[in-house]
Amino acid sequence: MNRIMNMCRFCGTELKHTFIDLGISPLANSYLKGEDLDRMEPHYPLCVYVCDRCYLVQLPVFESPESIFSDYAYFSSYSDSWLKHAKNYTDLMVERFGFDSKSQVVEIASNDGYLLQYFREKGIPVLGVEPAKNVAKAANEAGIPTLVEFFGTQMAQKLAREEKYADLLLGNNVLAHVPGLNDFVKGMKIILKPHGVITMEFPHLMRLMEQNQFDTIYHEHFSYFSFLTVEKIFSDHGLTLFDVEELPTHGGSLRIYARHNDDNSKPVSKRVLELKDREHTAGFRKMEHYLSFGEKVKETKRNILDFLIKAKREGKSIAGYGAPAKGNTLLNYCGIRTDFIEYTVDRSPHKQEQYLPGTHIPIYHPDKVKETKPDYLVILPWNLREEIMGQMAQVREWKCKFVVLIPEVKVYE
Numbered sequence: 075m076n077r078i079m080n081m082c083r084f085c086g087t088e089l090k091h092t093f094i095d096l097g098i099s100p101l102a103n104s105y106l107k108g109e110d111l112d113r114m115e116p117h118y119p120l121c122v123y124v125c126d127r128c129y130l131v132q133l134p135v136f137e138s139p140e141s142i143f144s145d146y147a148y149f150s151s152y153s154d155s156w157l158k159h160a161k162n163y164t165d166l167m168v169e170r171f172g173f174d175s176k177s178q179v180v181e182i183a184s185n186d187g188y189l190l191q192y193f194r195e196k197g198i199p200v201l202g203v204e205p206a207k208n209v210a211k212a213a214n215e216a217g218i219p220t221l222v223e224f225f226g227t228q229m230a231q232k233l234a235r236e237e238k239y240a241d242l243l244l245g246n247n248v249l250a251h252v253p254g255l256n257d258f259v260k261g262m263k264i265i266l267k268p269h270g271v272i273t274m275e276f277p278h279l280m281r282l283m284e285q286n287q288f289d290t291i292y293h294e295h296f297s298y299f300s301f302l303t304v305e306k307i308f309s310d311h312g313l314t315l316f317d318v319e320e321l322p323t324h325g326g327s328l329r330i331y332a333r334h335n336d337d338n339s340k341p342v343s344k345r346v347l348e349l350k351d352r353e354h355t356a357g358f359r360k361m362e363h364y365l366s367f368g369e370k371v372k373e374t375k376r377n378i379l380d381f382l383i384k385a386k387r388e389g390k391s392i393a394g395y396g397a398p399a400k401g402n403t404l405l406n407y408c409g410i411r412t413d414f415i416e417y418t419v420d421r422s423p424h425k426q427e428q429y430l431p432g433t434h435i436p437i438y439h440p441d442k443v444k445e446t447k448p449d450y451l452v453i454l455p456w457n458l459r460e461e462i463m464g465q466m467a468q469v470r471e472w473k474c475k476f477v478v479l480i481p482e483v484k485v486y487e
């Protein structure tokens with residue numbers, strides 16, 4: 075049977091190798107209202123490929139970025155830990171590169187201006203670029219100048235005509251969401267000043283594979299990067315990665331630092347060489363390494379189902395905590411519905427009284443846990459497990475046990 079041929083979004087090679095096939099799934103952020111439950115729900119393949127030429131791990135685009143991101147519900151300012159991360163980043167950049175009132179900071183996917191506000195506090199001119207109208211509006215109202223657009227060469231040329239060149243050009247958690255990767259990186263090169271710095275943060279493929287974080291794969295994430303591959307992409311567009319940091323955010327992220335190839339004022343750091351070495355040793359230049367991931371994920375699914383089946387046979391009740399996008403990938407792939415997890419709870423009022431896409435597990439206010447006293451509470455946002463176990467410590471009163479499913483099933487006694 076013929077399938078549409080997929081081409082690598084970086085090097086154009088035909089994609090022949092499956093990294094992981096997670097079946098078909100609805101968009102992870104399409105929460106449902108009660109009246110939608112009887113309607114058809116669009117599902118798309120969640121099959122990730124790896125290119126045998128450049129090793130870019132990638133998902134084909136099924137839903138346009140316009141329809142996914144134009145009216146995004148996520149406001150970064152609502153997360154305390156993320157604000158702290160942004161503040162620390164700002165201090166680090168100013169200290170290291172000496173940005174001041176004569177510098178220009180440009181952020182791509184600047185959300186509601188939660189990060190740029192810290193540069194502005196230091197008197198440094200800022201400009202945000204953000205495609206989601208509602209969040210961009212909030213930023214402008216808060217005094218952070220923000221253009222409502224998707225970033226690419228077209229947008230970059232427009233900024234160049236207005237002489238809006240960047241001393242610092244940054245983008246956090248945007249590179250993975252870009253379908254036109256080459257156009258995006260080429261655009262960054264256009265607006266970077268001769269001695270300017272680019273920093274980008276994105277989840278690190280090495281950590282995703284090591285820690286079995288297959289649930290962080292969903293349709294909004296088009297690309298999954300190793301350092302080796304991202305270096306190749308930037309280099310192809312005349313940009314050198316001169317430094318890198320490994321961060322704990324999102325289960326393990328990279329922050330890369332780029333400059334123009336001919337800007338010799340910033341030598342390539344030891345950290346770059348050390349990380350490339352480590353990825354090389356781990357197998358990121360060999361196809362077998364990428365192809366080993368699928369079996370690991372299938373075994374994880376079997377272990378998760380073993381735990382849930384055994385618990386149900388013993389007559390235990392199981393509730394969930396959290397309704398993150400990653401939970402939806404995991405639940406849909408494993409076929410976990412209300413037959414295993416009766417309901418989940420979330421602190422966000424935007425999610426309460428709705429249903430998870432695909433599995434139709436209802437979402438309630440966290441108080442529901444106290445009312446029903448389940449035997450197990452499965453924490454879906456595993457990256458926040460410490461925080462959640464603290465907030466929900468009261469469940470231990472009736473001997474309820476916390477459970478985390480990734481990287482493997484772990485019951486906290």
Ligand SMILES: [Zn+2]
Pocket residue numbers: 082083084085086087125126127128129130
């Ligand atoms: Zn490729």
